[in-house]
Amino acid sequence: MSATFWIFLFLALILPVSADPTQPLQKFENCTYVPTDWADGDSFRIKTAAGEEHTIRLYGVDCMEWHVQDDSDARRLRAQRRYFGITGAAPNPQAAIGMAKNFGKDAADQTASLLARPFTIHTRMRDALGDGKYKRIYAFVACADGGDLSATLVKNGLARAFGVDSDTPDGKTIKESASVLADLEMQAAKRGAGIWAKTDWDKLPAERQAQRMDDEEANLAIGKQNLPANVKVDPNKASRDELMKLPGIGEEMADRIIEHRPYTKAEDLLEVSGIGPKSIGKLSPHLIFPKS
Secondary structure (H helix, E strand, O other): OOHHHHHHHHHHHHOOHHHOOOOOOEEEEEEEEEOOOOOOOOEEEEEOOOOOEEEEEEOOEEOOOOOOOOHHHHHHHHHHHHHHOOOOOOOOHHHHHHHHHHHHHHHHHHHHHHOOOOEEEEEOOOEOOOOOOOOOEEEEEEOOOOOEHHHHHHHOOOOEEOOOOOOOOOOOOHHHHHHHHHHHHHHHHHHOOHHHHHOOOOOHHHHHHHHHHHHHHHHHHHHHOOOOOOOOEOOOOOOHHHHOOOOOOOHHHHHHHHHOOOOOOHHHHHHOOOOOHHHHHHHHHHEOOOOO
């Protein structure tokens, strides 16, 4: 065999799969759901037909947190409650929080039910380092009946169209995929499905504005702060919360950075929607790209 063949084979063995940003979706059929005590509607454990186990994070949707264990989880739950306009949907804050968590459990139960029969996942094996607790990979999940799990959760009002999107198995672009979920969310809201049944429509604009103000305040605080020169973040490995410590990076932007991995230099982040030359100037001093 030629020397070129052996060089190609050597490189294929030593280079990580995630090194190719254009890596196509891989299809795994006949997967099964693995029950755990921590699963959410959008994050759960699965086993492939070959017996390999992975923790899946659904593309494009966000279900209510119901395993709230730290400040980050609590802030996320508050943002979710504000998004749906349900912070005042119970007699007192404790009851309102409990109601929101129950919707999170409903989503987890629905996911487990929909995946009771073998299903198919499509994934690029990209690391979904959301909160640093579990190693997760982003994926699309097609249920046994062929329906998309993310779309079903949004239709039923148990998830919002929010988070990392990707080109879909049926050829939709990232923008098209996000638009489809947004339209399904609008229909669910009109029907009063799931969480939307508890929405206070008169107070919804104020709730969302309060969240935007919180996000902006956090971004300004981070942006104005002169981070120590020795504070470095690897954008290829950092969790969402770690990325949000960078100047001007909020939750949505952190999700976009995660989806567009990998990066070899700061300028590669220009491929991320919303990051321009000025942003790169602020981010560069705090980015590190370890040599493999």
